[in-house]
Amino acid sequence: MKKKLLAGLATGLFMFCMAGMANAGVILSSDFEDGTLQGWAPLTPFGGALTLYDNGVDNAFMYATDTVAGGGGLLAQAPGLSGDLSYLDGMTWDEFVYDHGFNTLISTYIMIHGSDTWYQSSDVLGAVGxxxxKAVDFNDATGWSIAGGGSASFTDVISNADGVFISMDTSNWSGINWYESRIDNVVVNGTSAPVPVPAAVLLFGTGLAGLAGSRLRRKKKA
Structure with a gap:
């Protein structure tokens, strides 16, 4: 009984060590159904009004400009995304743009800042109304371009990021138009780095397995 218990303990500890070395999924999701902005916030000094919008079906956060000529913009910062973000795989979100009038160019894209350099994702305009x-890939550097600041590589920026942002911009040169952009169901996913297993624990587990095997062999010889 003791030998079976010892062998079982060794096997369980070994499996625990192997599980610790496996990758774990990471998902950050915001659908705003709780009636809050869930940690999202506008970055100053870019300004802008970040407000919760409820169209009777689902909540979303919205940034709106009115009749101010020259356009405006907002950077809405994702909560908890900073530091080494090389584990990130992609980001998806739903976007609704409502355009009143003409001469209004709307773009929504993702921006990452780090090492004094801004990178932005390729701008893919969707249908209005x-x-x-939408989706971006954090593993494909060709889908990103420097938007300002220094000249650090995309790899350096995503490995030492100050933050990840959704950017909503408009060019309204006539001063008679306005638009609103709603963002919802933001999901960031990735694979975390392997969890390190202390060498002493791993040696202890394999040592128990060897000890149990040795005793079993001696019993058979006897």
Whole structure:
């Protein structure tokens, strides 16, 4: 009984060590159904009004400009995304843009800042007046371009990021138009780095397995 218990303990500890070395999924999700902005906040000094919008079906956060000529913009910062973000895989979100009038160019894209350099994702405009699904890939540097600041590589920036942002911009040169952009169902996913297993624990587990095997062999010889 003792030998079976010892062998079981060794096997369980070994499996625990192996599980610790496996990758774990990471998902950060915001659908704003709780009636809050869930940690999202506008970055100053870019300004802008970040407010919760409820169209009777689901909540979303919205940034709106009115009749101010020259356009405006907002950087809405994702909560908890800073530091080494090389484990990130992609980001998806739903976007609704409602355009009143003409001469209004709307763009929504993702920006990452780090090492004094801004990177922005490729701008893919969706249809106006409906919800569009958008996505960016954090593993494909070709889908990002320097938007300002220094000249650090995308790898350096995402490995030492100050933050991840959704940017909502407009160019309204006539001063008679306005738009609103709603963002919802933001999901960031990735694979975390392997969890290190202390060498002493791993040696202890394999040592127990060897000890149990040795005793079993001696019993068979006897």
């Amino acid at each position: 409906v919800w569009n699904s």
